[in-house]
Amino acid sequence: MPIDKLFGTTIELVSKNLDLRAKNHMYLAGNVANAETPYYRSKTFSFEDQLKDAVRHREESAAPAVAAHPNHIPLKGSAHRIEDIEGIVDESNVNGLGRDGNGVDLEREMGRMAENQILFNASVKILAKKFEGLKYAIKGGN
Amino acid sequence: MDFFSSLEISASALTAERTRMNLIAGNMANANSTRTAEGGPYKRKDAVFTARQPGAPTFGETLSRFGSGTPTGVEVTAILEDQSSPRLQHDPKHPDADEKGFVALPNVSIIEEMADMITASRAYEANITAAQATKSMAMKALELGQ
Numbered sequence: 292m293p294i295d296k297l298f299g300t301t302i303e304l305v306s307k308n309l310d311l312r313a314k315n316h317m318y319l320a321g322n323v324a325n326a327e328t329p330y331y332r333s334k335t336f337s338f339e340d341q342l343k344d345a346v347r348h349r350e351e352s353a354a355p356a357v358a359a360h361p362n363h364i365p366l367k368g369s370a371h372r373i374e375d376i377e378g379i380v381d382e383s384n385v386n387g388l389g390r391d392g393n394g395v396d397l398e399r400e401m402g403r404m405a406e407n408q409i410l411f412n413a414s415v416k417i418l419a420k421k422f423e424g425l426k427y428a429i430k431g432g433n
Numbered sequence: 434m435d436f437f438s439s440l441e442i443s444a445s446a447l448t449a450e451r452t453r454m455n456l457i458a459g460n461m462a463n464a465n466s467t468r469t470a471e472g473g474p475y476k477r478k479d480a481v482f483t484a485r486q487p488g489a490p491t492f493g494e495t496l497s498r499f500g501s502g503t504p505t506g507v508e509v510t511a512i513l514e515d516q517s518s519p520r521l522q523h524d525p526k527h528p529d530a531d532e533k534g535f536v537a538l539p540n541v542s543i544i545e546e547m548a549d550m551i552t553a554s555r556a557y558e559a560n561i562t563a564a565q566a567t568k569s570m571a572m573k574a575l576e577l578g579q
Binding site: 309310312313314316317318319320321322323324325326327328329331334380397401404405408411412415418419422 | 435436438439440442443445446449450453481482483484503504505506507552553555556559560562563564566567569570573574576577578579
């Protein structure tokens with residue numbers, strides 16, 4: 292579809308990035324909420340590598356070998372389509388050193404949260420500029 | 434919706450920390466109470482925190498918890514009394530002193546309570562910051578298309 296040309300490239304990538312950053316924020320909030328829960332192990336959410344792979348794969352071949360259904364086992368050597376990326380959750384397998392066995396490093400979680408927030412805001416800005424550019428073109432430069 | 438779940442998670446932690454704060458205040462207020470309704474000196478109370486799913490978990494969520502793990506809020510699941518022995522103080526003039534002149538005072542240590550109070554208030558602040566971050570991200574997303 293020609294409309295894909297208009298919205299399908301940067302906008303798809305950036306909006307997926309926004310979705311995943313919002314999800315990451317939820318995991319970080321969960322870790323901060325459980326900063327005092329005994330034997331809680333912190334969870335890390337990552338999607339950057341998957342997203343990078345998907346972008347690289349899209350650039351390399353026009354028709355990538357993608358699974359027909361998101362729940363199918365991925366084909367060998369194939370990357371996910373950008374819209375199918377769900378991110379990976381890792382649960383740390385060590386308990387904390389404290390007496391309550393809590394594994395949350397509050398400073399690190401807050402640092403990650405700040406980083407995630409800045410990158411989220413940056414993505415919003417990029418997306419807004421992209422729409423602004425489209426609008427400018429639609430109005431014929433007026 | 435991710436942002437509302439994030440807010441719910443942070444809010445659950447704020448509630449839990451505030452409950453803990455109330456218990457600490459109660460412990461400190463009763464640091465010298467020698468009589469209670471159950472008899473004997475006051476016993477230190479502490480909250481038990483348990484990680485939990487925001488909202489009622491669906492079958493899918495329960496299943497996925499075994500695999501990758503979903504973000505969890507926190508909940509106070511029990512308020513337990515510290516069963517350690519009371520502090521004994523020699524004060525024969527006290528109305529609750531035993532025949533040897535010892536008074537059984539609550540097993541509350543003001544210093545421990547103060548330290549707990551500081552961790553509770555720091556954790557509360559951290560969750561407020563997280564909630565503010567959620568709010569500002571959601572507001573930022575609303576700016577799209579303006």
